[in-house]
Amino acid sequence: MLARHLSRQLKLPNYSTFNAPEAQLEHPAGRxxxxxxxxxxxxxxxxxxxxxxxxxxxxxxxxxxxQLPHPITQALGVKMYQAMASLQTLDTLCYEAQRQGRMSFxxxxxxxxxxxxxxxxxxxxxxxxxxxxxxxxxxxxxxxxCYQTISSPLxxxxxxxxxAAYAMKLSGASTVAVAFFGEGAASEGDAHAALQFAATLAAxxxxxxxxxxxxxxxxxxxxxxxxxIAGRAAGYGMAAVRVDGGDARAVYNAVAEARRLALQGTRLxxxxxxxxxxEMRAWRARDPVSxxxxxxxxxxxxxxxxxxxxxxxxxxEVMDALDAAAAVPKPPVSCLxxxxxxxxxxxxxxxMDETFELVKRHxxxxxxxxxxx
Ligand SMILES: Cc1ncc(C[n+]2csc(CCOP(=O)(O)OP(=O)(O)O)c2C)c(N)n1
Numbered sequence: 001m002l003a004r005h006l007s008r009q010l011k012l013p014n015y016s017t018f019n020a021p022e023a024q025l026e027h028p029a030g031r032x033x034x035x036x037x038x039x040x041x042x043x044x045x046x047x048x049x050x051x052x053x054x055x056x057x058x059x060x061x062x063x064x065x066x067q068l069p070h071p072i073t074q075a076l077g078v079k080m081y082q083a084m085a086s087l088q089t090l091d092t093l094c095y096e097a098q099r100q101g102r103m104s105f106x107x108x109x110x111x112x113x114x115x116x117x118x119x120x121x122x123x124x125x126x127x128x129x130x131x132x133x134x135x136x137x138x139x140x141x142x143x144x145x146c147y148q149t150i151s152s153p154l155x156x157x158x159x160x161x162x163x164a165a166y167a168m169k170l171s172g173a174s175t176v177a178v179a180f181f182g183e184g185a186a187s188e189g190d191a192h193a194a195l196q197f198a199a200t201l202a203a204x205x206x207x208x209x210x211x212x213x214x215x216x217x218x219x220x221x222x223x224x225x226x227x228x229i230a231g232r233a234a235g236y237g238m239a240a241v242r243v244d245g246g247d248a249r250a251v252y253n254a255v256a257e258a259r260r261l262a263l264q265g266t267r268l269x270x271x272x273x274x275x276x277x278x279e280m281r282a283w284r285a286r287d288p289v290s291x292x293x294x295x296x297x298x299x300x301x302x303x304x305x306x307x308x309x310x311x312x313x314x315x316x317e318v319m320d321a322l323d324a325a326a327a328v329p330k331p332p333v334s335c336l337x338x339x340x341x342x343x344x345x346x347x348x349x350x351x352m353d354e355t356f357e358l359v360k361r362h363x364x365x366x367x368x369x370x371x372x373x
Pocket of ligand 1: 135183
């Protein structure tokens with residue numbers, strides 16, 4: 001009686017058929033077969049890894065068997081290349097500006113040009129982007145581009161993206177939210193909460209992990225076990241694809257397809273694995289920008305003259321922007337204290353006076369062009 005009651009409650013199979021070879025367990029996760037083998041699956045070093053999808057060889061040759069559900073037109077290909085080459089120029093000049101002391105901090109996207117441009121190209125202008133930064137002042141934001149201002153604490157952008165996606169779903173919008181993150185950020189609790197909420201709420205959100213093998217000085221080998229970040233998707237009940245992040249055509253196709261499926265009700269985290277820690281030098285030789293340019297040139301969509309003109313124009317654009325930024329008067333040191341309270345509390349006043357004393361004794365601490373008060 002109790003057994004029959006329990007089996008009805010737990011939806012267990014009828015006990016009389018319990019030992020039949022075809023018997024299956026009605027598990028909360030779905031119907032699963034029984035086994036007499038005591039086998040532990042998975043582990044820190046999986047035997048099989050998710051392969052990396054690519055469409056071009058490193059030498060820019062098209063791979064004939066590559067599945068391309070979203071072909072790239074000449075106009076789009078040229079636009080993508082211009083963005084990738086401009087990003088390279090921006091990186092070079094800003095990196096130099098930082099080394100000359102003209103900027104407080106800068107980090108390049110070297111090697112990630114295809115990942116960021118290829119994925120952005122696959123989005124709708126109304127899709128909401130939640131990107132990851134590393135440190136001010138390179139925490140961009142743009143209302144016009146639906147690009148949320150980057151928040152400094154790692155991985156907080158991931159649950160934000162899920163919330164935005166869920167709101168889109170409830171309002172019946174046909175847009176998606178996109179969370180970009182690094183494999184280091186994927187270790188934060190927020191990352192797991194976001195993946196879990198996204199899966200259970202069926203929110204139209206894409207998780208795009210840029211796995212560049214390092215979180216500052218922590219190598220990926222110390223960051224996680226198992227098959228990377230894309231390998232986690234199965235546990236959350238999400239579909240995932242691993243992409244060669246140096247192949248802009250592959251990234252574009254993967255993100256466009258993920259977006260289509262997400263709007264159909266499937267959630268896809270896209271794991272971009274494109275470099276291991278040991279492949280640093282080899283990766284530098286695999287410049288995604290020249291790889292994509294080689295493909296464009298092979299099709300007759302781009303030539304040397306266009307290349308020269310683009311490089312000169314973007315260089316001028318970045319230099320002009322740097323000069324314009326340098327000409328803006330710097331805020332004084334005192335505004336560290338004056339822009340918080342209307343009436344400054346005593347302890348803050350004491351800190352301000354102490355700071356003034358300090359910079360009087362050590363004027364070299366104040367960056368060039370910054371007034372004290
Ligand atoms: C919660 C939190 N912890 C630490 C930091 C400092 N921090 C800034 S960037 C970074 C590394 C991020 O690595 P990853 O997510 O792999 O992205 P990558 O910078 O390699 O693109 C760290 C630890 C932070 N911003 N927020």
